[in-house]
Structures are given as C-alpha cells and as structure tokens.
Amino acid sequence: MRGVPAHIVVPRTTPQCKVDAVKAYGGQLHFCEPTMEAREALCAQLQSSTGAVLVPPYNYGPVIAGQGTIALEFLEQVPELDALVVPVSGGGMISGIALAAKAIKPGIRVVAAEPCGRNRSPDVALAKLAGWVVPCARTDTIADGLQGRLGDLTWPVVRDKVDAVVVVDEQEIVAAMRLIMERMKLVVEPSGAVGLAAALSPSWGAAAVLRTCRRVGVVLCGGNLDLAAKGFWDLWLPPKQPTEGEQQ
Amino acid sequence: MRGVPAHIVVPRTTPQCKVDAVKAYGGQLHFCEPTMEAREALCAQLQSSTGAVLVPPYNYGPVIAGQGTIALEFLEQVPELDALVVPVSGGGMISGIALAAKAIKPGIRVVAAEPCGRNRSPDVALAKLAGWVVPCARTDTIADGLQGRLGDLTWPVVRDKVDAVVVVDEQEIVAAMRLIMERMKLVVEPSGAVGLAAALSPSWGAAAVLRTCRRVGVVLCGGNLDLAAKGFWDLWLPPKQPTEGEQQ
Numbered sequence: 267m268r269g270v271p272a273h274i275v276v277p278r279t280t281p282q283c284k285v286d287a288v289k290a291y292g293g294q295l296h297f298c299e300p301t302m303e304a305r306e307a308l309c310a311q312l313q314s315s316t317g318a319v320l321v322p323p324y325n326y327g328p329v330i331a332g333q334g335t336i337a338l339e340f341l342e343q344v345p346e347l348d349a350l351v352v353p354v355s356g357g358g359m360i361s362g363i364a365l366a367a368k369a370i371k372p373g374i375r376v377v378a379a380e381p382c383g384r385n386r387s388p389d390v391a392l393a394k395l396a397g398w399v400v401p402c403a404r405t406d407t408i409a410d411g412l413q414g415r416l417g418d419l420t421w422p423v424v425r426d427k428v429d430a431v432v433v434v435d436e437q438e439i440v441a442a443m444r445l446i447m448e449r450m451k452l453v454v455e456p457s458g459a460v461g462l463a464a465a466l467s468p469s470w471g472a473a474a475v476l477r478t479c480r481r482v483g484v485v486l487c488g489g490n491l492d493l494a495a496k497g498f499w500d501l502w503l504p505p506k507q508p509t510e511g512e513q514q
Numbered sequence: 515m516r517g518v519p520a521h522i523v524v525p526r527t528t529p530q531c532k533v534d535a536v537k538a539y540g541g542q543l544h545f546c547e548p549t550m551e552a553r554e555a556l557c558a559q560l561q562s563s564t565g566a567v568l569v570p571p572y573n574y575g576p577v578i579a580g581q582g583t584i585a586l587e588f589l590e591q592v593p594e595l596d597a598l599v600v601p602v603s604g605g606g607m608i609s610g611i612a613l614a615a616k617a618i619k620p621g622i623r624v625v626a627a628e629p630c631g632r633n634r635s636p637d638v639a640l641a642k643l644a645g646w647v648v649p650c651a652r653t654d655t656i657a658d659g660l661q662g663r664l665g666d667l668t669w670p671v672v673r674d675k676v677d678a679v680v681v682v683d684e685q686e687i688v689a690a691m692r693l694i695m696e697r698m699k700l701v702v703e704p705s706g707a708v709g710l711a712a713a714l715s716p717s718w719g720a721a722a723v724l725r726t727c728r729r730v731g732v733v734l735c736g737g738n739l740d741l742a743a744k745g746f747w748d749l750w751l752p753p754k755q756p757t758e759g760e761q762q
Contacts, residue, residue, distance in 0.1 A: 283696050303612040444741070448531050451737035491698035493692070 273318055275308050277301075279410070281455075281492035302415065324358025325417025334454030340483045341370050348479040349375035353460040353487060354390050355412040355433070357420030361484070362428035376481055378424065379464030381439060389415065390424065391431040398419040409439055411457030411488050424439040430473045439463045442451035446486060458488035523556050523739055525549075527658070529703075529740035550663065572606025574667025574759065582610030588731045589618050596727040597623035601708040601735060602638050602679070603660040605668030611673035611733070623727055626672065626679040627712030629655040629687060637663065639679040657687055659705030659736050678721045680712035687711045694734060706736035 274293040277300035278285070288295055291382050296312060298304040313320055322329065336359070340350060350367055352360040364376040380388045383405035392400045399416055407413070416424060434442075439456050442463035461484040470476055522541040524532070525548035536543055544560060546552040549752070557568055570577065588598060598615055600608040612624040628636045631653035641647045647664055655661070664672060682690075687704050692709035694702050709732040718724055 287697065447701045447739075447741065449535065451701040453695045453701055491695075493695065 271316075271318075272455050273312050273316065273440045275305055275312065277299050277305065280332045281410075281490050283492045284490040287490070309381045309492065324356035324414060324420075325419050326358070329398055330358050330362040330365070330419065330423075332362065333359040334366035336485060337363040337370070339365035341367065341374075344481065344483060346481055347371075347374060347483045348481045349429075349476065350483045350485070350487045351379050351432070351461040351465050353409070353429075353457055354378035354380050354424070355457070356414030357390070357416045359485070360428060361420045361423035364423055368388065368427055374511055375475060376427060377464065377473075377476065378428050379461045380431055380433050381405055381408040381409040381412055381460055382433045382435050384436065388431070388433045389442050392426070393421065394425065394431050397425070406441075407456075408436055409455075409457040409460050411455060411490070412460060429475050430469060432469050432473065433461060433475075434463040434467050434469070438467050442466060452486065453489045454486050455488040455491040461485050461487075519564075519566075521560050521564065523553055523560065525553065529658075529738050531740045532534070532738040535738070549659055572604035572662060573667050574606070575667065578606050578610040578613070578667065578671075580610065581607040582614035584733060585611040585614035585618070585758065589615065589622075590695045591730060592729065593619075594729055595619075595622060596722065596729045597625055597677075597714050598731045598733070599625045599627050599680070599709040600733045601657070601660055601705055602626035602628050602676075603705070604662030605638070605664045605672045607733070607735065608676060609668045609671035612671055616675060623677045623723060624675060625712065625721075625724065626676050627709045628679055628681050629653055629657040629660055629708055630681045630683050631655040632736070636681045639681050641669065642673065642676070642679050645673070653685075655704075657703075657705040657708050658704060659738070677723050680715060680717050680721065680724075682708060682711040682715050682717070686715050689715060700734065701737045701739055702734050703736040703739040706734050709733050709735075732756060 272293045273296055274288050275296045275298055275449045275454055276288075278297040279297075279300045285295060296308055298308040309320055312318055324330070337350065340347060345421060350363055352363050354360050360376065360378055367374050367376055378390055378394075380390050385403055385406040387403045387405045389400070389402035389405065392402060393416060399421055401416075405413055439459055443454055443459035444457055445466075446452050464470060465482055465484050520541045521544055522536050523544045524536075526545040527548045528545075533543060544556055552571040560566055560725065561568055571579070588595060598611060602608050602609050608624065608626055610749035615622050615624055626638055626642075628638050630636045633651055633654040635650045635653045637648070637650040637653065640650060642662060646688055647669055650663075653661055687707055691704055693714075694700050694707055694710060707759055712718060713730055713732050
C-alpha cells in the first residue's frame with residue numbers, strides 16, 4: 267500500500283493458491299527448501315542484499331503482541347467465554363492470545379490444538395508433558411501450516427500460560443474442516459480447522475481441566491486451501507474414489 | 515425452534531450436503547421428481563394430509579418482501595452503491611431487492627445475473643428481450659439453484675424494475691466460485707457465484723446502462739456446495755485430470 271517492496275520467503279512446498287495470492291497482492295516470492303535452516307539462511311541472505319527488515323513468523327515480540335488482539339476481539343464480543351482453543355505451531359498466536367486473555371480474565375482456559383500427525387509427533391504436547399522442548403520429527407500432517415517449532419520466546423509462554431494441549435488425528439481434522447465448510451460456509455485450510463477438531467474430539471473430555479468449560483471460543487485461522495491439490499481430495503473422499511472410467 | 519414440524523419438499527436431485535443439513539436441523543424431507551409439476555403436486559398432497567401451511571420458494575408476497583431486506587442491508591452499509599447484482603431464478607429475491615432498493619434510491623441499477631446453460635436457455639434474458647415469458651427448456655447448468663421459472667408475481671417486477679440481465683457461461687461461474695473461495699474464504703455454491711461472474715464478465719461492459727456503474731454490490735447467495743460430488747471436480751480441474759495411477 268505504501269509502495270515498499272515485500273519479499274516473502276516460503277518453502278517450495280507452499281500450496282499453489284497461496285503462491286498465486288502473494289503474487290496477486292504484489293509480493294516478491296522467494297522459495298527455499300522446507301526446513302527452518304533453509305528459511306533462515308535465505309532470509310539472512312535477502313536481508314544483507316536488500317537491506318529489508320525481517321518480520322519473523324512467530325518468535326518475535328511484535329508479532330506475538332499483534333496476535334494477542336484476537337483474544338481482545340473474542341472477549342469483547344463474548345465476555346463470558348470459559349476457554350479459547352488455538353491451533354499451535356511455532357506458538358506465536360497462542361502466546362499472544364494466552365497473555366492477553368489471561369491479563370483480562372485470569373480464569374479463562376487457553377487450550378492448544380495440535381495435530382498428532384501420521385508419524386505421531388505432537389511436539390507441543392510432548393514438550394508440555396516433559397517440561398522441555400523434546401526434539402521431534404517434523405509432524406507429517408495435512409495441517410501443513412502447523413509444522414513450525416516452538417521458539418525461545420514462545421515456549422516459556424506456552425509452558426506457563428497454556429492449560430492443556432488437545433491432540434487430534436488426520437480424520438478429525440478433515441471432519442472439522444468439512445463441518446466448517448458445509449455448515450459455516452467458510453473456507454479453512456486443514457491447519458485452520460484443528461481448533462474445532464480439538465473442541466469436538468473425545469480427547470477434549472479426557473482433560474479434566476476442560477470438562478467444565480461450557481462456552482468455548484475456537485480460532486479458525488488460515489484459509490489457504492489448495493482445492494486443486496490432489497492430496498486434499500484423497501482425504502476428503504476416502505470411501506469411494508472414482509475410477510478412471512467414471513471420470514470420463 | 516417452536517417445535518412446529520417442517521416438511522421440506524425437494525427434488526430428488528438435491529445435493530447430499532443440503533439433504534444432510536435439513537435432516538440435522540430437524541426438517542422432514544420429502545423427495546419429488548425435479549419438475550415444477552411434481553413439486554406442486556407433492557406440496558398439495560402434504561398440505562391436505564397434514565394441514566401444513568405452504569411457504570412457496572419465490573412467487574409469494576411475504577417471501578419477496580423478506581428478500582427485500584437484503585437491499586436494506588446493502589444500502590445501510592454502502593449508501594453510495596451504483597448497482598446491485600442478483601442471481602435470478604424464479605425472480606423472488608431480485609423482485610424484493612429491486613422494489614426495496616428503488617424505493618430508497620430510485621437511481622440505483624438492479625442487474626439480474628443468469629446462467630446461459632450448456633443448452634443456451636437463459637429464460638430471464640429472453641423474457642426481458644421479448645417482453646413476455648418465452649417458454650424455455652430447463653437451463654442445463656451447474657448453477658442448479660437457478661433452474662426455477664418466473665412466476666406471475668415476480669415477472670412483472672423483473673420486467674419493470676430490473677435494468678439489465680447479464681448472462682454468464684459455465685466457466686465464468688466456476689472461475690467466480692473459485693475466486694470467492696480462494697480469496698474471500700467463503701463457500702458458495704455455483705448458483706451463489708453467478709452474481710460475481712456477471713460483474714466480472716465481458717458482457718457486463720457490453721450493457722451501456724452498466725458501463726458507468728463504479729460501486730457495485732454483489733449478492734452471494736447459496737452455500738450448499740456438495741464438495742463430495744464428482745461433477746464439481748470435473749469442472750474445477752478441467753486441464754489436468756489425475757489418472758488412476760496418480761491417485762494411488
């Protein structure tokens with residue numbers, strides 16, 4: 267809007283729809299390998315060659331503070347909330363929300379919703395259980411926006427301010443996404459549906475601290491759903507895949 | 515909500531997601547053949563056997579008046595609108611909107627958006643051109659919510675109050691639906707995207723009366739998108755259909 271060039275570093279596995287949207291909004295895309303190391307290296311290189319200011323995705327005070335405004339909006343609209351459910355990845359959003367929500371309403375529960383992944387690697391749940399950030403394999407999940415890792419700023423907040431982590435499986439994520447799209451008429455990506463998946467999961471009731479929560483706010487975040495991506499429909503339609511003959 | 519039974523008569527071709535939603539909301543479904551005659555016959559039969567009050571879908575004063583409130587909302591939020599674009603089928607919604615909008619702001623343009631269909635049967639455009647309701651084949655279109663026919667209450671309003679009809683093809687509908695889902699993050703069914711398709715169509719500029727309209731309100735109506743229906747994806751992915759080998 268102010269004519270400042272925006273360089274956007276994304277992994278080469280980014281959904282095409284997100285790539286198209288960044289281009290359409292005038293961002294300059296730079297692709298890296300899908301690892302933290304590759305991302306950080308490319309960002310450093312761009313900073314030194316262009317003089318650009320780095321805006322880290324989550325482990326960064328101003329970003330955490332900005333995401334805290336989600337809690338302000340929730341509590342302004344529904345002051346009687348018992349809990350807020352937030353999908354967790356690097357922990358920026360949930361840190362901001364937990365800090366803001368508990369400053370306003372100390373009794374509110376803040377719940378992290380996390381995909382278990384096909385490789386059973388729910389790193390935030392494991393970190394909370396262990397009390398330290400256990401090294402984990404990258405979570406193998408359709409919730410591809412939730413593959414970040416807790417940072418040195420976000421982990422202490424998640425450790426101290428998040429009341430529970432609810433872990434969901436792939437089918438719970440797809441079912442929640444479907445419910446959101448079919449009934450609420452909103453497009454969310456799998457990562458964005460993980461909060462609702464958690465609130466509807468049997469694991470929710472298993473956490474004693476959540477059993478008494480009646481009014482639950484769920485953050486639906488992320489709508490970069492690549493409807494044209496084949497992987498999505500394999501999951502959406504598991505029972506009856508059309509055969510090649512039927513498609514013609 | 516008041517415990518009054520609701521009998522819902524729908525054609526047997528209704529998308530499964532709509533059927534599921536009616537059931538989940540407690541409606542009692544009754545299926546008929548997908549013709550006006552079959553629908554009216556089944557409605558009459560249900561009325562006589564249950565004593566239920568008929569709520570016709572569009573050719574009915576209270577329904578038209580209710581849909582007029584859409585115009586009130588638009589003009590309340592954006593008083594400077596030059597035009598409103600409304601998908602047209604039986605003409606109930608556009609009649610209500612045209613009557614209400616022009617009562618408040620006589621200079622506003624009200625534009626009908628209509629699918630041409632694969633059988634080139636845009637009945638409203640033809641009726642407006644001819645000045646009478648030309649008998650037409652049922653429009654063969656993915657916009658399956660726009661296959662109604664003008665009624666004796668709606669036709670005079672469409673004839674006298676609608677400024678232009680913009681006719682769109684199937685690919686324009688899919689492109690608009692895709693834009694709405696990918697950028698606005700809203701789920702609309704094909705019928706609901708026809709208004710945006712019209713506003714973005716080259717045909718829009720062809721209508722002299724619309725060329726000066728700068729601020730255009732578009733009604734996005736209908737979100738009963740059957741994401742699991744195979745026909746949808748055939749249209750969504752025309753360039754590269756996955757082969758059976760790729761799907762495994």
